[in-house]
Amino acid sequence: MTNKLIIFPFDYETIALVRNLNLLGSYGEVVLISFQGSGMIGKDACVVDKGQVTGLIVKPVSCLEQELESCDDILLVQSNFKLDVAEVYLPVIKKAGQLGKKVMFNFTLPDSCMELIQPGEEHGYKLILKNTFDVRTEHISPPDPSSAIHDFFTPVLFVIGLNERTHKLNLQLNIRQKLEAQGYQVSQVTSNGCGELIGAHSFPQFMFEGGMTETQKIIMFNRYLKKIEQSEKPDLILVGIPGGIVPFNNTFTNYFGVTSFLASRAVRPDGLICCLHYDEYNLKYLEHVKQYMENRFSSSLLGYALSNNVFDSYSSSSVNLQYASVNPRFVEEKKQEFSSYPVPILNLSSDEDMGKLTEDILHYFSVDHHVAQF
Template sequence: MNKEKVIIYPVDSEYLPFLKYSNLFEDTEITGCYAPKGWFYVNKKIQVSNDRVITIQDINECKDISTFDALWVVNSNGDIDFETTILPIIQQAAKENKAIRITRSLTNEEYKMCSEVCEQYGSLLSNEEKTYISSDSTPRILNINTPVVFVFGIFEHTDKLDTLLYLHGGAKKAGYRVKTILSRKNETDIRDFISFPDFMYDRRYSDTEKILYFNHFLRRMELDHKPDIILIGLPGEIMPLDDKHNGNFGVIPYLVSNAVHCDYAVLKLFHNFYDSVFAEKLQEICRNKFEIDINAFAVSNNMIDAASISTSTLKFYTSDKKPVALDENYYFNHINGVGESLCDHLILTLQNLGKYRMV
């Protein structure tokens, strides 16, 4: 079956993890990546799956639109004006009867403008999937029989998504049926990926309701799809850094850890905060706050500028340098200090729990 050829826009660091693991995409072939003129990533070469290299191009250079089937509008970190920078690109593609796929967060008014453009030119418009709350109002926690894996971080910018995609691909390659709840929106065509549920951010619901809804959501997914393993990426942080930088006070991990028991947990650390004494303190925090034992610490490529913690704006840098003195419980690029992979450790741990079938 021929894959749908798509171009991705606007691309920056927000979308790079999906490009890195684009070999997981089922029905899509990424033929080009674009960004607005002047953005940092324009003309940058990035390595994607299977050692391919893609150059992110200026969107103004996208002249021959006959080379793709669909325009995919995604989320980005950079500020961008919708009407002047996104809508004209959608209009250009719609005129040529290209499909428009939107996983970018839009206001109702912005989405209405997209719909009107596509309707005008007869172009197909598709939006992100919606996660619905279960109609089951049973006020109790239901048992989840499938092994559940958490990937969460000490704070934001710890590359949780990268580890989630890695574990998903590794477990699937090993022969397991995997369902993964991403730590953000699902911006792929992978049916086994699910966006983190919107209702967990909805202020109309109490924390108690969110715990119950998330638990019932997982149970329904378990019954419908019968996975061998469920991966869950937890947005946010496990705790505030200080009074200025508190994130959301670790609320999401707290709610999710009350909704479902975790069988294996990976905690992502900053590249410059990974020593064993510090990690032991984090292990104690996770036990006391979430009743979770950390099975593996994964060191991110991202470094936090410690000096910026005392300021109003945090600064982050990246490093590809392998941390020194990694032991068997610490993983960098998903390999620990003795050369073992994080995915192998995950599968072996679950098998030893007696809940997991051998393949």
């Protein structure tokens, strides 16, 4: 009998997980459930990114209670939709707990919700929070700001996005699997909260919370990565950085790229991969971005990965960003315009291009570049 997983509410944030179901390991069946009116009901999951057909049809929320009866686990994900956490998630958590199901999250539940859930744990609730590192360290005092940070002896590769929603997670999972297929050990920190579900680590929640100074966050993240290096002894540490690295404009700020800057102070990356939206770029702009990133992160850009997502600045507001997807063939055509540019510009939807990127990474992390050899 195979295990069954429900993902709710399914949207763009979990499409990378759906496209890499083999990493889920023990789940033989995955059910995707979303809201009526989302535009996805009754359609293949590929509707959210216009990629290859997945074979998984999105079901309406009216099916949730019935599917809960027969599932083993449910993953509740932080959605693009603006949701009332107590109204949407609490009834599902309580029902799943009563049925003895395992409930997982890729975000931190508010304290007010936890207070309502915890008494139920005595009656068979199986609650697993998404970020085990945060759970282990939530009662540990922040470090002394004058503490030293550790050096790293393993190559570190950052996957960053110029802006949000650039398919970073899909690229991370693709690179990891291609390297592992060649026998390399990769330790991965994902740019969203599903890391533990796929044999990786999530970007730690403490990097986004108050209560610590920026200096303390840098030290904590350094220790987080060092612990991974020491315990897993990988050939490569692959770190996905959440969000964008620069403001889009004065309205859409990407939080000014603070997260990526703090991460780069905790560990200097040995290489960078930058994911981009589909847009009307020119060589002068790409060169400007390259110089900016290499100066800011004190590292080298190995390549641009072009997604088929487009940011719709005209329809967006500061609290509700809007995106659209173009046919991947337009990405391929755009890529060809920059064939003479010295930095590889790759189609993120192309498996052939992802294979080429993997080979470029292997070539870069060699003695020729004075980085620890794989």
